[in-house]
Amino acid sequence: MTEDLVLPVPDTLPAMYLVPARMPEPQALRTIVAAVEARVAEPLRRLTTGLLATGAVMVARRLPDELPFLHALRPAANDLPPEQAAAANAAPEYIAFAALLPIRPGPVHEWATRAAAGALAATLGRPVVDAFCQRAFCAEDALASLPGAPELADVGGGFRLADWVIVHREGPVLATHGLGRFGLPELKVSDVPAELQSLWLLALNGVGHRLLELLRCELRRGGQTPFVQVPAELAIRRADIGNAYGVDMDGGGALPVRLALDPAVTDQRTSYLTLHAPDDTAPAEHRAALHAALLETPFSKTVLSKTALSRTAR
Numbered sequence: 001m002t003e004d005l006v007l008p009v010p011d012t013l014p015a016m017y018l019v020p021a022r023m024p025e026p027q028a029l030r031t032i033v034a035a036v037e038a039r040v041a042e043p044l045r046r047l048t049t050g051l052l053a054t055g056a057v058m059v060a061r062r063l064p065d066e067l068p069f070l071h072a073l074r075p076a077a078n079d080l081p082p083e084q085a086a087a088a089n090a091a092p093e094y095i096a097f098a099a100l101l102p103i104r105p106g107p108v109h110e111w112a113t114r115a116a117a118g119a120l121a122a123t124l125g126r127p128v129v130d131a132f133c134q135r136a137f138c139a140e141d142a143l144a145s146l147p148g149a150p151e152l153a154d155v156g157g158g159f160r161l162a163d164w165v166i167v168h169r170e171g172p173v174l175a176t177h178g179l180g181r182f183g184l185p186e187l188k189v190s191d192v193p194a195e196l197q198s199l200w201l202l203a204l205n206g207v208g209h210r211l212l213e214l215l216r217c218e219l220r221r222g223g224q225t226p227f228v229q230v231p232a233e234l235a236i237r238r239a240d241i242g243n244a245y246g247v248d249m250d251g252g253g254a255l256p257v258r259l260a261l262d263p264a265v266t267d268q269r270t271s272y273l274t275l276h277a278p279d280d281t282a283p284a285e286h287r288a289a290l291h292a293a294l295l296e297t298p299f300s301k302t303v304l305s306k307t308a309l310s311r312t313a314r
Contacts (some may be wrong), residue, residue: 004229005261005273009215010183015109016098016131017117017142018067020091021124028095028120029059035119041148048112051099057112062096067131074135084127088136094129095120103183105216110164110181111146118142133166133177155246161209162245167201174200175272179208184215185261185271191283199290206241207257207275210234233258233278238294253293255286 023031029052036048051057064070073089080088097117101109114128121128121139128142129135144151145163152158165178174197175188187208192200211230218228235254242249257275264271277286 003232005232005259006227006229007185007261009218009226009228010103012100013103013107013109013181013183014098014100015113015181016096017113018062018094018096018129018131019117019121019124019126020087020093020129021095021120021126022093023061023095025059025061028061031123032059032116032120035123036116039119039122039143040115040146044111044115044147047108048115051108051112052116056101057097057099057116059116060096060098062094064091064094067094067096069131069134070129072134073129074133080127080136080138084125084138085136088127088129103219105219106147107164107182114142115146118146132181135166152246156243160244160246161212162205165205165208167204169197174204176204176208179212180270182212182215184208184211185263185273187275188262188272189275189287192287193284196287196291199294200287202241202245202294203236203255203290204275205244206236206238207234209244210240211273230259232260236290236293241294252295255290255293257286 021028033049033052036045036052040048048057052059070089095117097113099109099113114130117128118139120126122143126139127136128139130137143149145160146152147158149158152160164181165176168175168177172192172194173188173190174192176186179186187204189200189204214230215228233256235256237254238249238252256278258278259273260276262272262274277283281289
């Protein structure tokens with residue numbers, strides 16, 4: 001029997017968002033609190049205003065030269081108006097929102113920081129810049145990803161992992177960017193032909209959802225959790241993918257995968273869990289088998305077009 005993998009769990013997690021705007025800090029804080037009260041649903045509304053009041057969610061003015069990651073800012077989403085895209089990439093000044101909070105089953109550090117930035121951006125008609133993923137997106141999309149949003153009313157737990165993770169493509173290699181927000185390694189899979197990349201994008205988010213639930217269960221036990229155990233072998237299931245995207249995808253088959261940890265050895269590298277084929281299966285055969293595992297029962301093409309393809313980044 002394959003032993004579990006033991007993953008380190010950080011004590012604290014950071015979050016940072018930017019809104020391209022120029023405003024004195026005292027005025028900014030008053031405007032932000034009013035925006036949160038008007039645009040964020042309970043219980044996140046009260047939580048966010050409380051963290052702003054105590055300084056746990058910090059607000060500060062920042063110049064572009066103080067934010068070197070802006071040089072690598074990815075092109076804004078296609079639905080971002082041109083003037084907002086220009087503001088995200090070349091604003092003379094930004095209002096920065098940042099938090100560094102203890103890890104919890106619910107990603108409070110991300111929820112509260114995104115809520116404050118999204119509410120202000122929506123009030124000012126500006127975009128939101130996500131420092132973790134180095135991308136810009138609409139304020140409405142930021143608010144729609146938060147617990148209590150009307151768009152998540154029918155989603156179990158009021159949370160979709162796919163709202164927080166993007167997938168980069170480098171030739172036949174797919175890799176997530178976003179699981180690190182929650183204290184997990186990113187996921188990577190190689191040898192994926194172009195015609196199967198949409199399905200494997202879904203699969204990565206499904207596996208990510210499964211691992212996040214294992215971590216959250218461990219955190220709910222309370223106390224210090226320096227490590228979490230995850231299966232070194234698991235199966236990609238339709239239900240996990242559905243949970244990651246907030247849609248009903250029960251039934252269907254499953255595809256076994258083997259996980260291997262590639263830990264970061266410097267601050268400049270990212271830790272990855274790499275998905276491999278079982279030992280007795282060729283990689284090409286294994287990658288193609290996902291199609292049969294997921295599509296052996298009717299599968300919504302709408303899900304593919306609206307989730308996978310729209311969330312892929314090159």
